[in-house]
Amino acid sequence: MLCCHPEFFRVHFVTQRPRNQGDPPVFLATLRARLDGKTLESVTMKHSDRVLVLDFGDHRLIAELMGKHSNLILIDDENRIVAAAKWVRGAQSSRPILPNTIYLWPPVLDASEPDLHNFELPKVHSKFSKAGFPWSPGFSLKHGAYPVELADRYPSWVPKDSFSIACEQAYRERILSHEFESSQRGLISQLESAVLAREVAIQELCEAIETGGRAGTWQRHAELLMAYASNLPAGSGRILLPDYDGAELEIKLNSEESGKENALRLFEKAKKAKGRLGVLNDQLVRLRGIKHDLDGYLLRALEAQTKQAIDVCLSEIKERRLLLTQVHGSADGRQVKPFEGHRIRELVGPKNHRVLYGENAEANDYLTLRVAKSNDWWLHVRGHTSAHVLVPTSNKPELTPREVLEYAAKVAVQKSPQKHAGFVAVDFTLKKYVxxxxxxxxxxxxxxxxxTLHVEG
Structure with missing residues (x-):
């Protein structure tokens, strides 16, 4: 086993071959092409340091085991680099690793130390014995493998027949632990972001619903203004009018509009607020339910003890589509606005299906022609102006529940002048037919x- 992982770099014999990871990387394919059938003639530890040279005659494989700078490099008999696990550009290091360039040895701790060629066990054993540490390999789950017994220092010490076996099992446990911790941290981070996003969305919905709850007040103000429109002074910013119960009511005005124009503006504001309340309340109920579920998954992730538990949790979350889509950054590190800044809104429909719609002509155009995929569902009010509504399907439109399409159709109606009509016809088709x-x-x-679906306005 030769490994140049920045954290798990190592060289040792193994009792089990690692699982095949599919197509081999270019470096491994080059090793097979150049070294297959060759004989390993010698092994040298350069200056008794962390550089191991495996000599195959006309090629040498060099393992540089130096932390995050670890690398595996194949050179030919002219000392030119043939292949490397990691290419290093000149801008990254004063010692670049590039194809067909002369290989330069890395700096070592003590260049006066001789190269080590003899790895025979009796000689190695005797060196440890002379130092007062008899050869007795083993490992600790927490502290790793050692060639000498450390049972008195590490209670979890496990003795092994050879140092290679100790390394193999210690690294196996360490890698499994690392994979679990990495998976757990990643899932917790995603869940925390998703919970925070839902909390913000819930707060915004509550504010919008509160605003919609004032529709009755705006309606009353508009009616009073319309009743007294002919008596309102021009250019006033506010006016006191008698309410229906006789008490005086102060109404804010746009000083640049007439009394009638102020009344019509408030009528329109009240109508829009009323029209949105139904959709907003439905959305609030769904988002609160989703946040409750996310909180449960977050608790499961925090309490998980194995990677399998994390994988099961993540699988359930993905199946239910609870995680948010990542917003990627630009090449210069700036965050890219979703949908390139177009006014496209995203709702959470039944069974956590995404429903998107455009708020203006430019957004509709971008949503339909740039965002939508061929097999996504596309909806529009028949014969009238409305938002373009999109239901992403992951190329499986046949799996979209009817209730999701009905919800999307209601969104199309709410975003059209027909929202106050009786029953409204909403057409739906696949985007490839648009x-x-x-x-x-x-x-x-x-x-x-x-x-066509028929939706009550």
């Missing part, structure tokens, strides 16, 4: 193969 004709305005499309 296209924009040449020269047509943004957000204007034609579509075929549609089916």
């Amino acid at each position: 296209r924009r004709t040449k020269g047509s305005p943004k957000g204007t499309v034609i579509y075929t193969h549609e089916k």
